[in-house]
Amino acid sequence: MRKEKFPIGIPGVNLREIEREVPVTEPPAWPINDKLKHVGKSVKRTDAILKVTGKAKYTADINLPGMLQGRMLRSPHPSAKILSIDTSAAEAFPGVKAVYVLRSNMSGAEPKGGEDNGYPEIKYAGQAIAGVAAKDGQTAEEALKLIKVEYQTMPFVVDMDEAREPGAPLVFEQQVEQEETGGGGGGAKGLEQQGNVRGPSTKSFFGGPRGDVEQGMAEADVIVEGIFRTQVQTHSALETHGIVADWKPDMLTVYASTQSTKGVRSEMASIFDLPESKVRVICEYMGGGFGAKYGAGNFGVTAVNLSKISGQPVKLMLDRKAEHLAVGNRPNSWQELKIGAKKDGTLTAIKQESYGTAGIGLGAGVGRVAQAVYECPNFLTEQYDVFTNAGPGAAFRAPGNPQGAFALEQLIDELAEKLGTDALELRDKIDNSVVRKEERRLAAKAINWSRRKKPGSDTGVIKRGIGVAQSTWPRLIDIDSTAEVRMYRDGTVEIRSGVMDIGTGTRTILSQIVAEELGLEPEQISVKIGDTLFPNGPASGGSKVSGSITPAARNAAYKAKQEILKQAAPKMEEKAADLELKDGMIVSKTSGKTMSFKDALKQMRTSQIMTSASREDDYGGFMVGTFISHGDLGSVQMAEVSVNTETGFVKVEKIVAAHSCGRPLNPMQIQSQVNGGVIQGISYALYEDRVMDKNTGHMLNANLDQYKIAFSMEIPDIEVINIEEYTARSSTDAFGIAEPANIATAAAVANAIYNAIGVRLYELPMTPDKVLKALNLV
Amino acid sequence: MKKFTWVQPDNIDEAQRQINAVTATIATGKTIQGAAVIKAGGVDLLDLMKENIIAPAKIVSINALPGLGKIGFDEKSGLRIGALVKLSDLEENAEIKKHYAALHESVSHAATPQIRNMATLGGNLAQRPRCWYFRSEDHKCLKKGGTKCFAQEGQNQIHGIFNTEICPCVHSSSVSTALVAFGAQVEITGAKGKLRNVPLAEFFVSPQVDVTRENILERGEIITALTVPAPPKGQKSWYIKQAAKESYDWALADAAVVAQMSGDTIKDVKIVLGAAAPTPYRATAAEQLLRGQKVSEKLAVQVGTAAVEGATPLAHNAYKVPMFKAIVKECVLNLV
Amino acid sequence: MSEIKSTGTSQNKTTSPAPPQKREVTLHINGKNTTLSLAPWTTLLDALRQYLGMTGTKKGCDHGQCGACTVLIDGKHINSCLSLAVMQQNKEITTIEGLADGEDLHPVQAAFIKHDAFQCGYCTAGQICSTVGMLNMKKGNSPAEIRDLMSGNICRCGAYANIFAVVEEVKEN
Numbered sequence A: 001m002r003k004e005k006f007p008i009g010i011p012g013v014n015l016r017e018i019e020r021e022v023p024v025t026e027p028p029a030w031p032i033n034d035k036l037k038h039v040g041k042s043v044k045r046t047d048a049i050l051k052v053t054g055k056a057k058y059t060a061d062i063n064l065p066g067m068l069q070g071r072m073l074r075s076p077h078p079s080a081k082i083l084s085i086d087t088s089a090a091e092a093f094p095g096v097k098a099v100y101v102l103r104s105n106m107s108g109a110e111p112k113g114g115e116d117n118g119y120p121e122i123k124y125a126g127q128a129i130a131g132v133a134a135k136d137g138q139t140a141e142e143a144l145k146l147i148k149v150e151y152q153t154m155p156f157v158v159d160m161d162e163a164r165e166p167g168a169p170l171v172f173e174q175q176v177e178q179e180e181t182g183g184g185g186g187g188a189k190g191l192e193q194q195g196n197v198r199g200p201s202t203k204s205f206f207g208g209p210r211g212d213v214e215q216g217m218a219e220a221d222v223i224v225e226g227i228f229r230t231q232v233q234t235h236s237a238l239e240t241h242g243i244v245a246d247w248k249p250d251m252l253t254v255y256a257s258t259q260s261t262k263g264v265r266s267e268m269a270s271i272f273d274l275p276e277s278k279v280r281v282i283c284e285y286m287g288g289g290f291g292a293k294y295g296a297g298n299f300g301v302t303a304v305n306l307s308k309i310s311g312q313p314v315k316l317m318l319d320r321k322a323e324h325l326a327v328g329n330r331p332n333s334w335q336e337l338k339i340g341a342k343k344d345g346t347l348t349a350i351k352q353e354s355y356g357t358a359g360i361g362l363g364a365g366v367g368r369v370a371q372a373v374y375e376c377p378n379f380l381t382e383q384y385d386v387f388t389n390a391g392p393g394a395a396f397r398a399p400g401n402p403q404g405a406f407a408l409e410q411l412i413d414e415l416a417e418k419l420g421t422d423a424l425e426l427r428d429k430i431d432n433s434v435v436r437k438e439e440r441r442l443a444a445k446a447i448n449w450s451r452r453k454k455p456g457s458d459t460g461v462i463k464r465g466i467g468v469a470q471s472t473w474p475r476l477i478d479i480d481s482t483a484e485v486r487m488y489r490d491g492t493v494e495i496r497s498g499v500m501d502i503g504t505g506t507r508t509i510l511s512q513i514v515a516e517e518l519g520l521e522p523e524q525i526s527v528k529i530g531d532t533l534f535p536n537g538p539a540s541g542g543s544k545v546s547g548s549i550t551p552a553a554r555n556a557a558y559k560a561k562q563e564i565l566k567q568a569a570p571k572m573e574e575k576a577a578d579l580e581l582k583d584g585m586i587v588s589k590t591s592g593k594t595m596s597f598k599d600a601l602k603q604m605r606t607s608q609i610m611t612s613a614s615r616e617d618d619y620g621g622f623m624v625g626t627f628i629s630h631g632d633l634g635s636v637q638m639a640e641v642s643v644n645t646e647t648g649f650v651k652v653e654k655i656v657a658a659h660s661c662g663r664p665l666n667p668m669q670i671q672s673q674v675n676g677g678v679i680q681g682i683s684y685a686l687y688e689d690r691v692m693d694k695n696t697g698h699m700l701n702a703n704l705d706q707y708k709i710a711f712s713m714e715i716p717d718i719e720v721i722n723i724e725e726y727t728a729r730s731s732t733d734a735f736g737i738a739e740p741a742n743i744a745t746a747a748a749v750a751n752a753i754y755n756a757i758g759v760r761l762y763e764l765p766m767t768p769d770k771v772l773k774a775l776n777l778v
Numbered sequence B: 001m002k003k004f005t006w007v008q009p010d011n012i013d014e015a016q017r018q019i020n021a022v023t024a025t026i027a028t029g030k031t032i033q034g035a036a037v038i039k040a041g042g043v044d045l046l047d048l049m050k051e052n053i054i055a056p057a058k059i060v061s062i063n064a065l066p067g068l069g070k071i072g073f074d075e076k077s078g079l080r081i082g083a084l085v086k087l088s089d090l091e092e093n094a095e096i097k098k099h100y101a102a103l104h105e106s107v108s109h110a111a112t113p114q115i116r117n118m119a120t121l122g123g124n125l126a127q128r129p130r131c132w133y134f135r136s137e138d139h140k141c142l143k144k145g146g147t148k149c150f151a152q153e154g155q156n157q158i159h160g161i162f163n164t165e166i167c168p169c170v171h172s173s174s175v176s177t178a179l180v181a182f183g184a185q186v187e188i189t190g191a192k193g194k195l196r197n198v199p200l201a202e203f204f205v206s207p208q209v210d211v212t213r214e215n216i217l218e219r220g221e222i223i224t225a226l227t228v229p230a231p232p233k234g235q236k237s238w239y240i241k242q243a244a245k246e247s248y249d250w251a252l253a254d255a256a257v258v259a260q261m262s263g264d265t266i267k268d269v270k271i272v273l274g275a276a277a278p279t280p281y282r283a284t285a286a287e288q289l290l291r292g293q294k295v296s297e298k299l300a301v302q303v304g305t306a307a308v309e310g311a312t313p314l315a316h317n318a319y320k321v322p323m324f325k326a327i328v329k330e331c332v333l334n335l336v
Numbered sequence C: 001m002s003e004i005k006s007t008g009t010s011q012n013k014t015t016s017p018a019p020p021q022k023r024e025v026t027l028h029i030n031g032k033n034t035t036l037s038l039a040p041w042t043t044l045l046d047a048l049r050q051y052l053g054m055t056g057t058k059k060g061c062d063h064g065q066c067g068a069c070t071v072l073i074d075g076k077h078i079n080s081c082l083s084l085a086v087m088q089q090n091k092e093i094t095t096i097e098g099l100a101d102g103e104d105l106h107p108v109q110a111a112f113i114k115h116d117a118f119q120c121g122y123c124t125a126g127q128i129c130s131t132v133g134m135l136n137m138k139k140g141n142s143p144a145e146i147r148d149l150m151s152g153n154i155c156r157c158g159a160y161a162n163i164f165a166v167v168e169e170v171k172e173n
Helices: A048-052 A088-092 A137-144 A160-164 A213-219 A261-271 A297-310 A320-326 A401-419 A423-430 A434-447 A506-518 A545-572 A597-602 A667-686 A745-757 A768-774 B012-018 B023-027 B043-050 B087-092 B094-099 B101-108 B121-126 B174-181 B284-290 B297-307 B320-333 C044-051 C107-114 C124-136 C143-149 C160-172
Strands: A002-008 A016-022 A068-074 A080-086 A096-101 A128-134 A148-153 A197-201 A222-230 A242-248 A251-256 A279-282 A314-317 A333-341 A347-356 A379-386 A462-471 A474-476 A482-488 A493-497 A525-529 A579-582 A585-588 A594-596 A608-614 A628-632 A635-644 A650-660 A717-723 B005-007 B036-039 B058-061 B071-074 B078-082 B185-189 B195-199 B222-228 B235-243 B251-262 B265-274 C004-006 C023-029 C032-038 C070-073 C076-079 C092-094
Touching: A048 C107, A048 C124, A068 A137, A068 A297, A068 A320, A080 A128, A088 A096, A096 A137, A096 A297, A128 A137, A128 A297, A128 A314, A160 A347, A160 A379, A213 A333, A213 A347, A222 A401, A242 A297, A251 A261, A251 A297, A261 A279, A261 A297, A297 A314, A333 A401, A347 A401, A401 A423, A401 A462, A401 A745, A423 A434, A423 A462, A434 A462, A434 A635, A434 A650, A434 A717, A462 A745, A482 A545, A493 A506, A493 A545, A506 A525, A506 A545, A545 A579, A545 A585, A545 A594, A545 A597, A545 A608, A585 A597, A594 A597, A635 A745, A650 A667, A650 A745, A667 A717, A667 A745, A667 C160, A745 A768, A768 B320, B012 B058, B012 B222, B023 B043, B043 B121, B071 B094, B078 B094, B087 B101, B087 B121, B094 B101, B101 B174, B101 B235, B101 B251, B121 B174, B121 B222, B174 B235, B174 B251, B174 B265, B235 B320, B251 B320, B265 B284, B265 B297, B265 B320, B284 B297, B297 B320, C023 C044, C032 C044, C070 C124, C076 C124, C107 C124, C107 C160, C124 C143, C124 C160, C143 C160
Parallel strands: A068 A314, A251 A279, A347 A379, A493 A525, A650 A717, B005 B058, B036 B058, C023 C092
Antiparallel strands: A002 A016, A068 A128, A080 A148, A096 A128, A197 A379, A222 A333, A242 A251, A242 A314, A333 A347, A462 A635, A474 A628, A482 A493, A482 A608, A579 A585, A585 A594, A635 A650, B071 B078, B078 B222, B185 B195, B185 B222, B235 B251, B251 B265, C004 C032, C023 C032, C070 C076, C070 C092
16 A cells, blocks of 8 residues: 545635555546646547447447347236247248247346246236247238237236225235345345335435434424325437347357446346356447346347347347337336424434335335435435336436435425525535535526525516425445556557446546546547456446546556556666656656657567556445445536416426536536436426326337427526536546436426425426416316 | 338329228228228328338328429418428418418427428328327227227326317317318319318318218328418417427417407407317307407406317316416417 | 349339339439339338448337437438338438548538537437438527427437537538
């Protein structure tokens, strides 16, 4: 170990130095961004030209010689037992090369105890049953219709409130479990299950209940409470889930539209009983995931089997309908929240109880904002999963947290009003986060908070309002993150990692990091990622890519630098320790002698230098055992809306989004990502809603016209404020921004609507009918 | 999409010889052997085929038929729009913008810019409803020859508030809301060139007449044009579409008001509501209130209220009542 | 896989009552004529992606609702998923692959890079074609008009704000 001094804090607020012990193999501390050349600059995306010319190849674009087209048969019934399946006619259909019937359901919660007749029970309309591979899509579709399935239909329930009632049709007869994931899917083990209700879950990685809420409520001078509801939202990435599977005797190659190449590899290896070394997963370009694209999936297992049977590569992309039905969604929520406070605003207790349905899956909680944002000695949350006959939920951008923030931040607003305090002043009092305090200050200035009027005080049909909401997200780290840096004799430099670029700009920041360390330009760094032939990188989820892979990348580049300097030193008649890399040159700090980097590479002993490094543990240790870095990613968003009080139509006019993500690596990309989070937040707040028919058990709007998503005309003026915040935790000290950008938006819009019309909305999405109802016009 | 054959005749007689079905009848399952249907822009047709709602054996493209792609205007005889005119061409037409403001407005908020570049006026009038039960192959509803309307007991937030007893689907052409208010007529060409001109309001069919179809087109008939009377002196019009969002969305409520003004007095007026009933809905009681009156805020409110008189909203769409009141009021206020 | 037979112009006039399943279809794409043997139910999108290997144009919903498949027909932007290939003969089809002039990007493409007007990139081809279509119409003259005319394309990553900046810049030049 050695001692090293690092910048810590927020420039202009509390920037100072801290000394930490770091492993001797780690590179020296970087100064703050304005002293760096590439890091912290808005470098253009390295893959930009490929994306604007249509040359970037996504999974859907992969075309292998002899490739077949796969299609899937899905259940038209929401609940049924499959008595028999006859595939003979489909198999005999000209042009069909393989038919495969699924023997288990790969997604959602798993019942304990096996199936009787070898077919998985049908638990939702749209559940995968079988797949066909044929010479073209048309043939495969026709063949699907020839598969004869004999169903015994069963009672079903798709409405959460009905599913909670005693005597409701049981989605699972048995106790179920689903592995908990860092991203938010699955659930704690061994919780009680009664009827369709499982829980409560009372813990998160921030710990369990604190103090005594009843005592805290008794001590309160003011109590605010409410019941809040949020809807089911589907991820609706523009590229649907899908894979191209190429089964060869010596190697299974899978091109997958996935957020985790290593995750797909390990699942495929385990399902097909192959060593991981014989499974290769590639995801070069990917058309959006937002949390839904992990693992092999029913479609993946089907495609691999079809390839295995036919001996040919098989492409299987989901259609838009299946994408809505079967591969993930943000669960809904019913949430009762109660907050007690002293007259001076000090919180005395927070009590939260929630129910949510992730369909046949687990993971329908309301997150941890209520637990983590404000100081409060007494806290209790009880979060229940409710099973319904609907497609399984999946992690979706800050799982649970937008739901939680929608309730928490509205009640904090209500509390401020009851106490006669300004909404920001109360937060200044009860929120001890330094970064959020600065964010509140800057955001308030940007939106001109001081002009905020009394709720509902605008005259006229159209009323305007301003609102605020806050959030937090942990700094998650995937320790299994490794990068390899290669230097070649021809002067080129390459970085490799299995991490993929979901669109956030991972390629670009990796090129910036390596260029910074080696004194080169970012465009000189060739970035090879999204392939399990490279060392494992983190999954693109949980806002953990930047925090996980950039330290590994810098460390690997640093090691490669040590090696090339060691080799160049004798040729320059210098000591390696005196040499540095700067602007494409090796420079002696003592004599000023130089040698070009290219020349040094030309004279390497071997034709290449390859170094790899992983991420060290956090400097100063992790906060908790599951690799969470210290501190939180605090965010403050403010919204300005106009509400037509006769039609109920809400328009978001402006959002100010103030965020921190540690050391910002590429401000332009950060801004893009925050814009995206805000827009998804607006879409969630006002438009998106999965509509299920209670009587038939079907989703009615499994498309992109009746499932309403914000398009161009729904986009307000968005101002992004990005705080530089140093924490001295790794060799890059950078963290992600995807999840934080999305958490507070709906709550900020809700508070702005309240400020506009003086009536609070307790249910998402805040559509005209709900506004009209709140205004007593319906 | 099921397989089909495709023909593109270059004269109307041949087209009529080829066509043997209207899309409505083939959705009912009583499939005509080798059903052949008309395709113009193909936007709605292909969508229905991809959703497995219809599966015609033959598609007869009428795009090569001569003379159907023109817009003609003359102050005396009015407006004539060929059935193959694209919505984007209507949107760009300066005379329509000038003389038929409500029509311009309704067209420019239809669908998306891309679809407006593809969709024809004829196709827009003949499009099938957007009811999610009708559009789902898993729901064999009345309109598809089934025995049940799922919307009655189900999710009916996007459905109508008038004439809801049989099938509360609303007609999804918001362009026709404006066209009916202008008193447009449809020119339909039948076999052997037989023409019939029908007021657009009578072109649409209510579920009482036949729940499986939305218009009067018979087998082999082709919409060839739409005519709109010349604008009388003092004609003013306004149109408002209210949807869940502004980009690409179907109306939750839309209204067109076309008035003949004398100074600020309304001599005559038509008020039509879209997304309110299975066919464009004339709010005659509201019209009556306006005739001979000067527009005022108070009167506009009364007209809005009268427009929804007799509404019978369903379990999930009562919000449409105040919404219609508001947009009708707004349309009326914008006449002056 | 590829069913390209020959190049050169040809025109099909068909009125025969029972045409064969496949027919020769000549498409004029990005300045070149290509004749394919296609079934009539082949959409323009599938013809591009599956039969010509032109995968720059994307399939997002296959129902004309997302705009990922947007291409230009005689300069106007349309949804290629809702159009049959057979309908587009004798028309100028421009796809994302045809916008750049060799190595020189189309100004709209260059502005997309400058303004970081995409993230995952899957909707980008459609967004760029819609932008070009709007410029062809000499539209996009105000922020409201830009939003209106770009309202047929979803960007689920949410790059809209930067796309608006692209149009504003390209309009200025």
